[in-house]
Amino acid sequence: MESDLNIKYIAELSRLELSDEQSAKLQQEMERIVGYIDELKELNVDGVEPTAHAAPLSNVWREDEATASYSRQEMLENAPGVINDNLIKLPRVLPQEEA
Amino acid sequence: MNISTATLHELAAELKAGNLSSVELCQSCLDAVAQRDGEIGAFLEINQDNVLASAKAADERRASGNALSDYDGIPIGIKDNISVKGERCSCASKILENLTSPYDATAVERLRKQGFIPFGRLNMDEFAMGSSCENSAFQKTRNPLDTTRVPGGSSGGSAACVAAGFAPAALGSDTGGSIRQPAAFCGVVGMKPTYGRVSRHGLVAFASSLDQIGPFTRDAEDCGILLDAICGFDKMDSTSLPDAAGGFADAARAGAATGSLKGMKFGLPKEYYSGGIDAGSAKVLDAAIEKVKSLGGEIVDVSLPHTKYAIAVYYIIATAEASANLARFDGMRYGCRIEGSDLTDTYFKSRGNGFGDEVKRRILLGTYVLSSGYYDAYYLRAQKVRTLIRKDFENAFNACDMMLTPAAPQVAFKFGEKSDPLQMYLSDIFTISLNLAGSCGIAVPAGVDENTGMPVAMQLLGPAMAEAKLLQATAAFMRA
Numbered sequence: 001m002e003s004d005l006n007i008k009y010i011a012e013l014s015r016l017e018l019s020d021e022q023s024a025k026l027q028q029e030m031e032r033i034v035g036y037i038d039e040l041k042e043l044n045v046d047g048v049e050p051t052a053h054a055a056p057l058s059n060v061w062r063e064d065e066a067t068a069s070y071s072r073q074e075m076l077e078n079a080p081g082v083i084n085d086n087l088i089k090l091p092r093v094l095p096q097e098e099a
Numbered sequence: 100m101n102i103s104t105a106t107l108h109e110l111a112a113e114l115k116a117g118n119l120s121s122v123e124l125c126q127s128c129l130d131a132v133a134q135r136d137g138e139i140g141a142f143l144e145i146n147q148d149n150v151l152a153s154a155k156a157a158d159e160r161r162a163s164g165n166a167l168s169d170y171d172g173i174p175i176g177i178k179d180n181i182s183v184k185g186e187r188c189s190c191a192s193k194i195l196e197n198l199t200s201p202y203d204a205t206a207v208e209r210l211r212k213q214g215f216i217p218f219g220r221l222n223m224d225e226f227a228m229g230s231s232c233e234n235s236a237f238q239k240t241r242n243p244l245d246t247t248r249v250p251g252g253s254s255g256g257s258a259a260c261v262a263a264g265f266a267p268a269a270l271g272s273d274t275g276g277s278i279r280q281p282a283a284f285c286g287v288v289g290m291k292p293t294y295g296r297v298s299r300h301g302l303v304a305f306a307s308s309l310d311q312i313g314p315f316t317r318d319a320e321d322c323g324i325l326l327d328a329i330c331g332f333d334k335m336d337s338t339s340l341p342d343a344a345g346g347f348a349d350a351a352r353a354g355a356a357t358g359s360l361k362g363m364k365f366g367l368p369k370e371y372y373s374g375g376i377d378a379g380s381a382k383v384l385d386a387a388i389e390k391v392k393s394l395g396g397e398i399v400d401v402s403l404p405h406t407k408y409a410i411a412v413y414y415i416i417a418t419a420e421a422s423a424n425l426a427r428f429d430g431m432r433y434g435c436r437i438e439g440s441d442l443t444d445t446y447f448k449s450r451g452n453g454f455g456d457e458v459k460r461r462i463l464l465g466t467y468v469l470s471s472g473y474y475d476a477y478y479l480r481a482q483k484v485r486t487l488i489r490k491d492f493e494n495a496f497n498a499c500d501m502m503l504t505p506a507a508p509q510v511a512f513k514f515g516e517k518s519d520p521l522q523m524y525l526s527d528i529f530t531i532s533l534n535l536a537g538s539c540g541i542a543v544p545a546g547v548d549e550n551t552g553m554p555v556a557m558q559l560l561g562p563a564m565a566e567a568k569l570l571q572a573t574a575a576f577m578r579a
Contacts, residue, residue, distance in 0.1 A: 010470065014450075014462050022459075030464060033460075033464060039407075040484055043487075048487060051482055053338070054489070054536065078434075080435070
């Protein structure tokens with residue numbers, strides 16, 4: 001399990017573009033870090049409940065009431081691209097149909 | 100009075116007596132920044148006009164008998180991952196370089212309710228990932244006490260701001276020591292409150308089960324004053340604790356008044372004293388323990404048997420949470436977008452270009468430990484060991500009121516000294532377990548390392564909800 005760390009595959013899952021040089025460096029660094037965290041495997045954790053969260057809270061409910069939110073205009077000010085002053089402009093999601 | 104070293108309560112008294120106006124105070128802070136921040140680099144930006152306009156409004160309120168609190172008109176530095184409405188919030192990252200906050204973080208909103216003035220955006224390690232501020236995409240921050248050394252991180256700008264005399268106090272955030280370690284490196288007080296004590300609404304998420312906002316100040320009372328201002332339940336953060344919160348400044352005042360630690364038990368976890376800290380820091384810590392005894396505190400031995408696993412657990416859980424939290428930065432709705440050949444390519448390019456090396460490393464590690472086939476071996480196992488670490492803390496607190504430990508293995512190090520990422524991670528050994536346990540801790544200036552002249556802190560670690568006791572002890576210790 002230690003040796004099959006494939007940085008290019010993980011970068012793909014992470015949606016991170018890496019240069020070949022970066023990949024090589026990260027591959028090396030990550031192998032060392034993963035080697036270090038592997039020390040957890042020596043510990044017997046049978047029957048131990050996992051901790052997801054430190055606060056002793058479970059479901060927190062509120063009334064389902066509509067309240068005013070931020071204005072569309074304000075939120076759009078941070079968008080990289082805007083259409084008609086009220087929509088976020090995105091790159092094409094589906095491939096273009098052939099004519 | 101010397102504004103560059105004054106505490107919040109001293110400034111409040113001067114404002115109340117009419118010896119000082121908020122405009123004079125803020126202008127003096129702005130002048131200090133203009134004079135020396137070119138060298139220090141604590142601030143990414145300060146909106147002078149906003150600061151002075153807020154100061155003028157505070158003075159007018161006070162003149163008409165309508166001051167919002169004793170602290171109306173006092174400036175507070177804000178780490179750049181905490182939202183201040185109308186100002187940029189970049190997390191020291193290129194991917195958010197031009198993001199303007201549409202709202203105030205709850206902590207900032209609560210500061211404003213008392214008249215505190217948000218004062219500039221403080222530098223940090225990108226997305227709070229780092230221990231030296233060297234991971235900021237924009238600039239270095241230098242330690243005001245020795246500019247060849249780092250201020251610590253990730254809230255290095257906040258610590259440097261308070262230590263350099265730019266503002267009397269600041270807010271930072273602590274995910275694995277990011278308040279306590281820079282406070283230790285810069286010789287100021289820094290507290291990580293109990294998880295859930297302060298709302299995380301408006302704090303840009305790094306690791307949601309560990310992140311907590313907290314104060315940087317010049318003494319314990321100030322720390323209590325700021326915690327009183329920002330604590331408590333918030334409907335915008337369902338993990339904020341519903342418990343009543345407050346009385347923190349009063350607890351510190353009580354400690355300062357008596358100067359006594361009688362009746363308090365301080366545990367020394369043996370795993371934190373088995374070598375691993377430099378000789379100069381050890382000497383200061385020994386003297387601090389003697390001082391605690393001389394003030395009437397009782398010292399007991401305790402044990403945290405799973406300490407050696409804490410860094411591994413932390414770097415699995417924190418990076419797993421980070422990889423999910425930072426997935427939102429995709430260049431679509433906000434932040435930097437670099438157009439690629441199609442949608443996926445745009446994601447790759449925007450994120451590849453927008454994130455720095457350390458952030459990429461942690462996203463990759465987090466993605467790896469959550470990926471198919473590895474989840475059980477790493478993430479689930481780490482969550483189980485987290486339970487063991489929490490139980491270690493619970494057991495230790497059965498035998499003492501709080502633990503007294505080092506805050507860092509050494510004093511502030513020099514730039515570039517820790518260039519290996521794993522080596523940098525290992526330097527967090529004394530701070531990260533507390534975040535995993537979810538309880539509270541404080542870095543307290545304890546003395547100076549005789550070899551370097553740099554400050555050394557002791558760290559007090561308390562059970563959940565024990566901030567008042569920590570502040571009482573801190574105030575008593577710092578008075579003597």
